[in-house]
Amino acid sequence: MSSSSRNSCRRSSPALALLLLLGLGCARGERGSVVEFWALGREGEHVRALVPAFEARHPGVTVRVQQIPWSAAHEKLLTAFVGDALPDVIQLGNTWIPEFAALGALEPLEPWLAKTPGLDMRDFFAGVLDAAVIDGATLALPWYADTRLLFYRSDWFAPGLPGTWAAWLAEAERVQARLGPGQHALLLPLGEWEVPVILALQHGAELLRDGGSRGNFASPAFRASFAFYLSLFERGLAPQTGVAQLANLHQDFAGGAFGALVTGPWNLREFAARLPAAMQAKWSTAPLPAALGVGPGVSLAGGASLALVARSERKEAAWAWMAFLAGPAQQAEFHRLSGDLPARRSAWDDAALAAPRVAAFRTQLAHAVATPKLPEWERIASRIAWHAEAAVREGRDLDAVLAALDRDADQVLEKRRWLLSKRAGPP
Amino acid sequence: MKRRWLSALTLGALVALAVFSLAPLLWMVSVSLMPAGEATAAPPRLLPSAPTLAHYEALFSRLPLARAFANSLLLASAATALGLLTNSAAGYAFAKLRFRGRDALSRALLAALVIPGQVAMLPLFLLVKELGLVNTYAGVLVPSLASIFGIFLVRQYVLAIPDALLDAARLDGAGELRVFTAVVLPLCRPVLVTLGTFTFLGAWNDFLWPLVVLSDEALQPLPVALASLLGEHAPDVEILMAGSVLTVLPVVVLFVALQRHYLRGILAGSLRG
Amino acid sequence: MAALEARGSPLDERTQRAGLCFAAPALAAIAVFFVLPVAAALLLSLTDFDIYAVADPASLRFVGLANYARLLADPSFWNALGNTLYFAAVGGTLSVAASLGGALLLEAPLARARGFFRTVYFLPVVTTLVAVAIVWRFLYHPRIGLLNRALDALGLPAVDWLGDPAWAMPAIIGLAVWKNFGWNLVIFAAGLQAIPAQLYEAARLDGASGWQQLRHVTLPMLLPTTSFVVLMTAIGSLQLFAEPYVMTQGGPGDATRSLVLLMYEQGFRWWNLGFAAAIAFVLFAIVAAATWVGRRVFAVERTV
Numbered sequence A: 001m002s003s004s005s006r007n008s009c010r011r012s013s014p015a016l017a018l019l020l021l022l023g024l025g026c027a028r029g030e031r032g033s034v035v036e037f038w039a040l041g042r043e044g045e046h047v048r049a050l051v052p053a054f055e056a057r058h059p060g061v062t063v064r065v066q067q068i069p070w071s072a073a074h075e076k077l078l079t080a081f082v083g084d085a086l087p088d089v090i091q092l093g094n095t096w097i098p099e100f101a102a103l104g105a106l107e108p109l110e111p112w113l114a115k116t117p118g119l120d121m122r123d124f125f126a127g128v129l130d131a132a133v134i135d136g137a138t139l140a141l142p143w144y145a146d147t148r149l150l151f152y153r154s155d156w157f158a159p160g161l162p163g164t165w166a167a168w169l170a171e172a173e174r175v176q177a178r179l180g181p182g183q184h185a186l187l188l189p190l191g192e193w194e195v196p197v198i199l200a201l202q203h204g205a206e207l208l209r210d211g212g213s214r215g216n217f218a219s220p221a222f223r224a225s226f227a228f229y230l231s232l233f234e235r236g237l238a239p240q241t242g243v244a245q246l247a248n249l250h251q252d253f254a255g256g257a258f259g260a261l262v263t264g265p266w267n268l269r270e271f272a273a274r275l276p277a278a279m280q281a282k283w284s285t286a287p288l289p290a291a292l293g294v295g296p297g298v299s300l301a302g303g304a305s306l307a308l309v310a311r312s313e314r315k316e317a318a319w320a321w322m323a324f325l326a327g328p329a330q331q332a333e334f335h336r337l338s339g340d341l342p343a344r345r346s347a348w349d350d351a352a353l354a355a356p357r358v359a360a361f362r363t364q365l366a367h368a369v370a371t372p373k374l375p376e377w378e379r380i381a382s383r384i385a386w387h388a389e390a391a392v393r394e395g396r397d398l399d400a401v402l403a404a405l406d407r408d409a410d411q412v413l414e415k416r417r418w419l420l421s422k423r424a425g426p427p
Numbered sequence B: 001m002k003r004r005w006l007s008a009l010t011l012g013a014l015v016a017l018a019v020f021s022l023a024p025l026l027w028m029v030s031v032s033l034m035p036a037g038e039a040t041a042a043p044p045r046l047l048p049s050a051p052t053l054a055h056y057e058a059l060f061s062r063l064p065l066a067r068a069f070a071n072s073l074l075l076a077s078a079a080t081a082l083g084l085l086t087n088s089a090a091g092y093a094f095a096k097l098r099f100r101g102r103d104a105l106s107r108a109l110l111a112a113l114v115i116p117g118q119v120a121m122l123p124l125f126l127l128v129k130e131l132g133l134v135n136t137y138a139g140v141l142v143p144s145l146a147s148i149f150g151i152f153l154v155r156q157y158v159l160a161i162p163d164a165l166l167d168a169a170r171l172d173g174a175g176e177l178r179v180f181t182a183v184v185l186p187l188c189r190p191v192l193v194t195l196g197t198f199t200f201l202g203a204w205n206d207f208l209w210p211l212v213v214l215s216d217e218a219l220q221p222l223p224v225a226l227a228s229l230l231g232e233h234a235p236d237v238e239i240l241m242a243g244s245v246l247t248v249l250p251v252v253v254l255f256v257a258l259q260r261h262y263l264r265g266i267l268a269g270s271l272r273g
Numbered sequence C: 001m002a003a004l005e006a007r008g009s010p011l012d013e014r015t016q017r018a019g020l021c022f023a024a025p026a027l028a029a030i031a032v033f034f035v036l037p038v039a040a041a042l043l044l045s046l047t048d049f050d051i052y053a054v055a056d057p058a059s060l061r062f063v064g065l066a067n068y069a070r071l072l073a074d075p076s077f078w079n080a081l082g083n084t085l086y087f088a089a090v091g092g093t094l095s096v097a098a099s100l101g102g103a104l105l106l107e108a109p110l111a112r113a114r115g116f117f118r119t120v121y122f123l124p125v126v127t128t129l130v131a132v133a134i135v136w137r138f139l140y141h142p143r144i145g146l147l148n149r150a151l152d153a154l155g156l157p158a159v160d161w162l163g164d165p166a167w168a169m170p171a172i173i174g175l176a177v178w179k180n181f182g183w184n185l186v187i188f189a190a191g192l193q194a195i196p197a198q199l200y201e202a203a204r205l206d207g208a209s210g211w212q213q214l215r216h217v218t219l220p221m222l223l224p225t226t227s228f229v230v231l232m233t234a235i236g237s238l239q240l241f242a243e244p245y246v247m248t249q250g251g252p253g254d255a256t257r258s259l260v261l262l263m264y265e266q267g268f269r270w271w272n273l274g275f276a277a278a279i280a281f282v283l284f285a286i287v288a289a290a291t292w293v294g295r296r297v298f299a300v301e302r303t304v
Helices: A003-010 A012-026 A045-048 A049-058 A070-084 A092-101 A112-114 A126-130 A165-177 A196-201 A220-234 A249-257 A264-272 A276-284 A314-325 A328-338 A345-348 A354-366 A377-394 A399-410 A414-422 B002-032 B054-061 B065-096 B102-112 B118-130 B135-144 B150-159 B165-170 B174-189 B190-206 B208-213 B221-230 B239-272 C009-042 C050-057 C066-071 C075-105 C113-125 C129-141 C146-153 C165-193 C197-205 C210-221 C223-238 C243-247 C257-267 C271-298
Strands: A034-040 A062-068 A089-093 A141-146 A149-153 A183-185 A257-262 A283-287 A302-308
Touching: A003 A165, A003 B208, A012 C129, A034 A045, A034 A070, A034 A314, A045 A062, A045 A249, A045 A328, A049 A062, A049 A314, A049 B135, A062 A070, A062 B221, A070 A089, A070 A092, A070 B118, A070 B221, A070 C050, A089 A314, A092 A302, A092 A377, A092 C050, A112 A314, A126 A141, A141 A314, A141 A328, A149 A354, A165 A183, A165 A257, A196 A220, A196 A257, A196 A377, A220 A377, A249 A257, A249 A264, A249 A276, A276 A283, A283 A354, A283 C146, A302 A314, A314 A328, A328 A345, A328 B174, A328 B221, A377 A399, A399 A414, B002 B135, B002 B239, B002 C165, B054 B239, B065 B102, B065 B135, B065 B150, B065 B174, B065 B190, B065 B239, B065 C009, B102 B150, B102 C009, B118 B135, B118 B208, B118 C009, B118 C257, B118 C271, B135 B190, B135 B208, B135 C009, B135 C223, B150 B239, B165 B174, B174 B190, B174 C009, B208 B221, B221 B239, B221 C129, C009 C257, C009 C271, C066 C271, C075 C113, C075 C165, C075 C223, C075 C243, C075 C257, C075 C271, C113 C165, C129 C165, C129 C243, C146 C271, C165 C223, C165 C243, C197 C210, C210 C223, C223 C271, C243 C257, C257 C271
Parallel strands: A034 A062, A034 A089, A183 A257
Antiparallel strands: A089 A302, A141 A302, A149 A257, A149 A283
């Protein structure tokens, strides 16, 4: 090679060197004992207030909180896992725990729990804790709890609602009879899966069969619950309003468009903030009625948990932070900051959680059950919502709908079936 | 008379279009200066009652936008420098240096222009991960190392340089590198400014790739930081507008200063078609 | 070719090597960071790469065209395709028409301060899309947005621009038309400038009115430019992503979920990479088809 072309070849090496420098110099390196924590949504802001107390208790450890908006959370977490860029502790929605468990991203917590005798796992609500236990291993520590129950107008429905659906519906029919056109006793937005699934759980239905590898939606229990769900619309107790058409829920509630809805704890603060003063004394909460037996009925155990990332290099410090947040005093404090419900029973003894509207959640959480713990659950849930909406709006034949739902679920679970047959146990 | 009336009408229409183009941007600036909560108040305000820089201060102190601004500056500058190096060299080679397979490669590159960038994105992320460049500046810069558009922009321009100039330099004993640096590059200054402006603007405004590659908020450029800000502070209009102003102002200034070159680049690209 | 570069001469060999060396960095970057991933995407689309494969590569299966078959049977794909085509057709047409109108206005003999107006019209183009999408999100706000306040002032009912499935895509089209107005305008303006004045003279002498001049001189002469603009706008529209990502996240319902947004969600949110790669290649096929059709219809020749 002549010298000039060798020179021109060497021209590109400064560019490569620059590239390498940027890559190496700016890659994440060791930073001493700094615990990196990703919090989702507004919780990120609120949890920052708890950091000073933790750092005072653990000198030499700093906590760096990064706030990730909920809308981008799932993809950021997964992309970070693939890119090996996860922090030390992550907040996970409970329905995401099975997915991250399947990835092997989470550190089993049993050894750490053994080292922390002060942390009594029985103090957590059973349903909420169950969501964090996959195949017998505890993979996350419940942080705050979430469930669904009835918010209703106490000027339409008498307080102290009956504990069974049969009795409750009789009451609802009486209310509906007094209402005008465009008004309904109940609001069950179409396009949400929570209510059909809650009703199924209340009827004792197993949503999936064969080790969670096939849909079980044609079973008698699910069929009964789905028929019951559809009947609420057919009887005119609930309007055919989709989630996308809810312009202003609180305005509609105050204006008398509906008298009750099944929703979660965030609406405690929302109702208090957004309803007009005249309405403030006229709403209340109550645990769900039961479909079988006497009340309260079962609801979903949701919420968020804290997980220790398996590839973290600062597990001692990370676990200290997690255990700190799980302490009853911190749980109560976090409730005061954020309005989120504590996942620990003993934290509920705090005065802030004594109000009757909040206390209904305590009762409900004691009767809360986790959704099927599979990575594919959210996709199946969205199919349930889709079919439920189609069935309500188009009045389709019940068995045809359930068969279609089974087909969809089977298709979503196809890979899981294949993996299960390939290996000894579930992935 | 009719002519004057038509003239006024034309001017009026031009001004109306200008208002259409500028109104959202002017509103953005106005709201960014409003006291908190004023933008959502009941009687609508177009102008701030008491202009304040409080939101800009908040962006730099409480929120990490100063860091994001620095990241954007670093990434856009690096992308421009790297892009100019590789694209100018390749453009010159395609124009003036006959090498084996040049024409076939040229046709292949033109054909590749049709492929949307998003097709490559997913496997590119996996590749970047294998190289250990996820969550690094280098990972963000990887797709902008070379651009087919840039190569052809330079090539088009260099084609017009007379071969005689290059041959004269060679006869004087200059090596190929010297021919490039001493003869070609100085003549290419206009197209280099155009390409540089294009690359800088494109890199500054890049959103999807940095969103995917960077998980650490300390490394994120302005568009990604702004989207995060939106996720967390959706009701705080004034702060979001301040963030938007911060993101938009540098490129607007750069464009106004270098518009001649930038527009020339667009036209060069279009005239090829 | 200069005598200095006669084939086989030492100088020719030198320029050969120099050419390869100069082009090598760019070509290497394009090969490694573009061509290779595109080829990999094609391969990925033939597998069932998903979250399980991320954890355990052994669970990857070659499934041939199953992803494509699944795509064609998936209502969410057809919805995304429909949304994208709706955006490209309506938004693209509006955008081209508006820019052409603006260019005609700017290049009209009676226009003044052309340079100033051109700069102003071009400003939205260089702004960061995320930043202006946030601004427009607030302009579209049902209660406090300027648009609804204007409607209110005119006595018209308020529209929930981003919350009503019927209005969400038009709202996004509005943003896109506003943002790209200047880009196409500049190209059209250059095309208009290139039309020889004699043609207009001749038409005027023949007694042609303004409208007739437009139809018989301007538009035919502008055809190459128009075809280029239409093609580029169409291809750009098919890649719709950032506007729905920032403003509506594909909502309300699925009204603004575009193909690239669907691909992003499947790929990066759920890590169904096989499925997402199939979407990407379908998009590529559509873009390639549009380019091919565009070239045939307008007979634009590309010279290498």
